[in-house]
Amino acid sequence: MIRLFHVTKRYGRDEPALSDVSLRLDKGEFAFVTGPSGAGKSTLLKLLFAAERPTDGRILVAGHDLSRLRASSVPILRRNVGVVFQDFRLLPRRSVFDNVAFALEVLGQPRSRIRPRVEQVLRQVGLGHKMDALPLRLSGGEQQRVAIARALVGEPAVVLADEPTGNLDAALSRDIMDLFTDAHIRGTTVLVATHDVQLMRAVGKRIIRLERGRVVEDHG
Amino acid sequence: MHRLVWFAAQAARSIGASPVVQVVAVSTIAVALMVLGAVGVGLVNLDGLIDRWRADADLVVFLRPNTPDSELPTLAARIEALDGVAATRALDRDAALADLRAAFPDDAPLLDGLDRTLLPAVIEVRLAERDRETRDAARQRVAEALRAMAAFSAVDAVDDGEDLIARLQDLRTGARAGGAVLAALAVLAVIFIISNTIRLTLYARRDELEIMQLVGASDFFVRAPCYIEGAFQGAAGALLATGGLWLMIRALPQEGLLPVPLGAEAGLRFLPVEAVVLGTLGAALVGVLASHLATGRFIRRDDER
Numbered sequence: 119m120i121r122l123f124h125v126t127k128r129y130g131r132d133e134p135a136l137s138d139v140s141l142r143l144d145k146g147e148f149a150f151v152t153g154p155s156g157a158g159k160s161t162l163l164k165l166l167f168a169a170e171r172p173t174d175g176r177i178l179v180a181g182h183d184l185s186r187l188r189a190s191s192v193p194i195l196r197r198n199v200g201v202v203f204q205d206f207r208l209l210p211r212r213s214v215f216d217n218v219a220f221a222l223e224v225l226g227q228p229r230s231r232i233r234p235r236v237e238q239v240l241r242q243v244g245l246g247h248k249m250d251a252l253p254l255r256l257s258g259g260e261q262q263r264v265a266i267a268r269a270l271v272g273e274p275a276v277v278l279a280d281e282p283t284g285n286l287d288a289a290l291s292r293d294i295m296d297l298f299t300d301a302h303i304r305g306t307t308v309l310v311a312t313h314d315v316q317l318m319r320a321v322g323k324r325i326i327r328l329e330r331g332r333v334v335e336d337h338g
Numbered sequence: 339m340h341r342l343v344w345f346a347a348q349a350a351r352s353i354g355a356s357p358v359v360q361v362v363a364v365s366t367i368a369v370a371l372m373v374l375g376a377v378g379v380g381l382v383n384l385d386g387l388i389d390r391w392r393a394d395a396d397l398v399v400f401l402r403p404n405t406p407d408s409e410l411p412t413l414a415a416r417i418e419a420l421d422g423v424a425a426t427r428a429l430d431r432d433a434a435l436a437d438l439r440a441a442f443p444d445d446a447p448l449l450d451g452l453d454r455t456l457l458p459a460v461i462e463v464r465l466a467e468r469d470r471e472t473r474d475a476a477r478q479r480v481a482e483a484l485r486a487m488a489a490f491s492a493v494d495a496v497d498d499g500e501d502l503i504a505r506l507q508d509l510r511t512g513a514r515a516g517g518a519v520l521a522a523l524a525v526l527a528v529i530f531i532i533s534n535t536i537r538l539t540l541y542a543r544r545d546e547l548e549i550m551q552l553v554g555a556s557d558f559f560v561r562a563p564c565y566i567e568g569a570f571q572g573a574a575g576a577l578l579a580t581g582g583l584w585l586m587i588r589a590l591p592q593e594g595l596l597p598v599p600l601g602a603e604a605g606l607r608f609l610p611v612e613a614v615v616l617g618t619l620g621a622a623l624v625g626v627l628a629s630h631l632a633t634g635r636f637i638r639r640d641d642e643r
């Protein structure tokens with residue numbers, strides 16, 4: 119589902135953010151990427167949803183060869199990859215329902231199909247009762263649930279999350295992580311970047327450790 | 339269909355989110371198009387003037403200076419007998435001078451001291467053909483016949499109005515060229531205004547666009563609402579310009595706007611409906627083009643590829 123072959127990513131002339139990284143995540147796998155700040159976790163995820171291009175090496179995601187992906191095909195890749203960020207990135211003037219529905223509207227799906235699917239996914243993340251609320255009236259944990267619902271609503275094959283619990287306390291972090299494991303159980307490939315050791319231990323999945331752009335540990 | 343509705347709803351949302359920007363853009367466009375429309379009105383009326391002059395112009399035959407007044411009735415009768423002539427009116431030199439005085443009653447002092455030798459005797463010729471379409475040809479035919487008479491009669495020169503028509507046509511050619519340059523400038527101005535407005539509204543919507551790109555919306559979904567917004571601005575500007583111009587022209591005094599001898603019939607004419615419709619559609623199309631340019635830049639910069 120995800121394959122990296124000797125991938126190097128360099129921003130400008132600096133030391134590479136990733137150097138010679140090779141990785142394999144099979145379909146339906148769940149893994150964490152961890153490592154100190156600046157290790158290249160975010161860069162790795164950005165490469166996987168084509169927000170950045172590798173300087174060297176090949177990347178395959180959900181059947182797309184990202185090194186050869188034309189700009190016009192990026193949207194097609196992204197429909198297959200849900201992304202969640204630390205800062206939620208919700209649209210403040212749209213309701214919870216509209217934030218999630220937006221992800222399907224902009225793909226040209228008809229309202230009749232959007233409504234039941236959005237309601238379903240919002241119930242799934244435990245927000246069935248707050249569909250009409252505006253995001254800023256919600257707690258951080260709830261906002262992140264909305265963002266996760268938005269990432270999942272299109273039923274992507276892969277979900278990427280960059281420090282999704284970075285702004286949340288331990289208990290909320292566990293709840294959020296449960297949503298990712300739920301998605302994983304339903305067959306989604308999940309890759310979560312985090313430096314929360316406790317959380318990773320509690321979830322008990324594969325852990326890929328990066329340091330200065332290199333994979334230094336991979337077990338689980 | 340649901341897509342079109344969605345695009346329109348997005349466009350409406352974007353327009354509604356920045357009413358001041360929209361008003362400024364639309365009125366600036368309207369001003370630019372009003373200038374163009376004013377030239378259009380000028381051209382329409384110049385065309386009308388030329389047509390009317392062509393249709394109304396009759397012929398004037400100037401007689402040789404030494405022609406005795408007694409010859410006038412015979413000559414007038416001969417001219418009246420020409421094919422295509424309805425009537426004639428002979429003016430001897432006194433009558434011609436009196437006619438001039440009557441035409442400029444306010445300028446009597448200027449005309450003082452002129453004597454009958456100043457003006458030649460003339461015979462005014464009224465054409466039988468009244469139909470606008472065919473009169474032009476009829477007038478030329480009669481003018482030729484009259485010029486042929488010059489060889490063996492007192493006919494000296496024939497004024498068939500072609501001089502004035504030629505001058506009006508030159509004026510029209512110049513005005514058309516000027517209008518074309520102005521139209522090109524107006525198109526550029528409209529593109530400039532709309533593409534900058536669209537960029538402003540895109541900037542205001544940047545969070546939304548980021549999410550759209552994140553979840554895999556195609557470029558077209560990012561662009562289509564902007565196309566609608568640009569078309570709206572162009573069309574609204576054109577309609578506002580039309581309304582403004584119409585009011586301005588109605589506010590002008592309708593009498594005495596056009597040179598008297600050219601005989602304005604019923605005041606200034608406005609742009610024909612087809613021109614307004616085409617102009618509005620054209621402005622909408624230019625708006626789409628401007629949006630395309632604006633979003634193109636935005637999308638490329640945003641995606642960095």
Ligand SMILES: Nc1ncnc2c1ncn2[C@@H]1O[C@H](COP(=O)(O)OP(=O)(O)O)[C@@H](O)[C@H]1O
Binds near residue numbers: 129135
């Ligand atoms: N857009 C960028 N331009 C330049 N350097 C960057 C950019 N993004 C990340 N970097 C650098 O790449 C390295 C890895 O960053 P990042 O992937 O964000 O690490 P992490 O997410 O593990 O903290 C860091 O040294 C960072 O400064």
Ligand SMILES: [Mg+2]
Binds near residue numbers: 159160161280
């Ligand atoms: Mg990071």
